[in-house]
Amino acid sequence: MRAALPLALAASLAACAGGPAPEIATPPPDLPESYFYQPNVATAARVDSLLPIDDAAFLDLAGAALSDGPSLAEALARVDAARAGARRAGAERAPNIGVGADVTATRTNPSQFGTNNPFAALIDTEQVSYAANLSASWDADLFGRLRAAERAALARVDAANASAAAVRIALLGEIAASVTDWRTIDARITAIESDVAAASQLAGLARVREEAGIAPGFDRVRAEAQASASRSRLAALQSERARIIGRLVTLTGQNARAVSAALDQGGPAQRPHPLPSSLPSELLANRPDVIAAAAELAATDAELAAAARARFPRLTLSGVLGLLAFNPGDLFDEDSIIGSLGAGIAAPLLDFGRIEAEIDGAAANKRVAFQSYRGAVYRALGETEAAFGLIAAADNEAALAIEENDQLERAASLANDRYRAGLASFLEVLEARRAADASGDRAAAARGRAERARILLWQALGGGEYGVTD
Numbered sequence: 001m002r003a004a005l006p007l008a009l010a011a012s013l014a015a016c017a018g019g020p021a022p023e024i025a026t027p028p029p030d031l032p033e034s035y036f037y038q039p040n041v042a043t044a045a046r047v048d049s050l051l052p053i054d055d056a057a058f059l060d061l062a063g064a065a066l067s068d069g070p071s072l073a074e075a076l077a078r079v080d081a082a083r084a085g086a087r088r089a090g091a092e093r094a095p096n097i098g099v100g101a102d103v104t105a106t107r108t109n110p111s112q113f114g115t116n117n118p119f120a121a122l123i124d125t126e127q128v129s130y131a132a133n134l135s136a137s138w139d140a141d142l143f144g145r146l147r148a149a150e151r152a153a154l155a156r157v158d159a160a161n162a163s164a165a166a167v168r169i170a171l172l173g174e175i176a177a178s179v180t181d182w183r184t185i186d187a188r189i190t191a192i193e194s195d196v197a198a199a200s201q202l203a204g205l206a207r208v209r210e211e212a213g214i215a216p217g218f219d220r221v222r223a224e225a226q227a228s229a230s231r232s233r234l235a236a237l238q239s240e241r242a243r244i245i246g247r248l249v250t251l252t253g254q255n256a257r258a259v260s261a262a263l264d265q266g267g268p269a270q271r272p273h274p275l276p277s278s279l280p281s282e283l284l285a286n287r288p289d290v291i292a293a294a295a296e297l298a299a300t301d302a303e304l305a306a307a308a309r310a311r312f313p314r315l316t317l318s319g320v321l322g323l324l325a326f327n328p329g330d331l332f333d334e335d336s337i338i339g340s341l342g343a344g345i346a347a348p349l350l351d352f353g354r355i356e357a358e359i360d361g362a363a364a365n366k367r368v369a370f371q372s373y374r375g376a377v378y379r380a381l382g383e384t385e386a387a388f389g390l391i392a393a394a395d396n397e398a399a400l401a402i403e404e405n406d407q408l409e410r411a412a413s414l415a416n417d418r419y420r421a422g423l424a425s426f427l428e429v430l431e432a433r434r435a436a437d438a439s440g441d442r443a444a445a446a447r448g449r450a451e452r453a454r455i456l457l458w459q460a461l462g463g464g465e466y467g468v469t470d
Helices: 004-016 056-068 070-091 145-211 217-252 256-263 280-286 288-309 354-420 426-460
Strands: 096-107 126-139 314-325 337-346
Touching: 056 070, 056 145, 056 217, 056 256, 070 145, 145 217, 145 288, 145 426, 217 256, 217 426, 288 354, 354 426
Parallel strands: none
Antiparallel strands: 096 126, 126 314, 314 337
16 A cells, blocks of 8 residues: 555646646637618517418418427437436436345365365365345546536537427428418419410400401410410429428328318418518527537537546545345344445556547537537528528519519500400410410519518528427
8 A cells, every 4th residue: 555655646646737628719700780681671570470370271280290290309309318318427426326135156175275184174165155235436526527527418408409499490491481382382373273264265255256257266276275384384383282292291290181181271362571670699599500509519618628637536435335144044143244445546647648639539529519600600690691682682573573463464454455446466465465474473473482581581580489499
């Protein structure tokens, strides 16, 4: 013991000479005071108003996805796994207590004590022992290695919770976009069906004039061809509907019949939603991917501290209290009580760079986590800027498309009146009708893109009430 004590003290001093973990600067990213593309006039509308929350189909499908969707269930299971890891890390700081019992039978050859040993005949060659013991050991964690590991595990729980919120927002955004696409297709079908009716009416008029001998059959053929083209566009939209139902089946975990029944509920008319006012600080507070990146950075910082503290000595206390007897009836006698108590200290002396390599790796992981955090912040800022800019462009496009549709509808009506008065040819009427028909479809699609852009803004801002996990 006297010889080992100076060696242990020298090892402890050598380990402590390594010093604390290396410092790695993690300054917060610089953000602008306002968004570049944010409109000058913004209402105080809630962020949730950017979603189609007045659509029964969205509410039903979103509720199904949140209660039984596989994507969110997987993310929540990862949260449970992270919480279990945190409990394990916390339990490592507590004593480890165990209990055991055993029965051991041994047989001894007396010759091993010497063939001429006069006492060999007195040795009991067969012996059975009965034992029970209670053992305990505890790492005193003098330098906080286990505490740092527990902090890392708790930070990973925060990261898993934020990641689950991100999955929730992405899931709701996809469902909202799918429902919006479905309603856009409804509006486009309405516009195209109006086109079919108008083209069929023109074809009927051309047939009457052909039968009366006052117009060539070419006019009827052109009008029927235009009606067939519109019917072809209607058929193409059915494939889009099948794609949307398939995507919603994947997102919600519902069958196609249930999804179709939800979408068949009447939805509100297409209309632009007001934009909420927001600031970059609110963005950082709401975006779950930024929160997850910050939690991951905190976890790597704690892991770096734990790796650095592996250079320091570890003090372990242990003890055993038990019973040992060679006859079952004597197991609980006072003489059967045995025990031991010990304390040990251990520190690395020559590990040939193993711990330093662990520290370097942990430091690199922290730098990676910091750059990932910076990337999450600027990705959030960039997505929000893009969403504001996309809304401005989509709103302008929708307004111009609606104006174009109104003008072309008036032009088609005037061309029809001029044709009936004999002032215009049937070809002029047909061309005016074709332009008006195409503009109605374009206007419905443009309004749909404007609504979809608002869903992207909702996702970029981190969601509102719907984006918060329960």
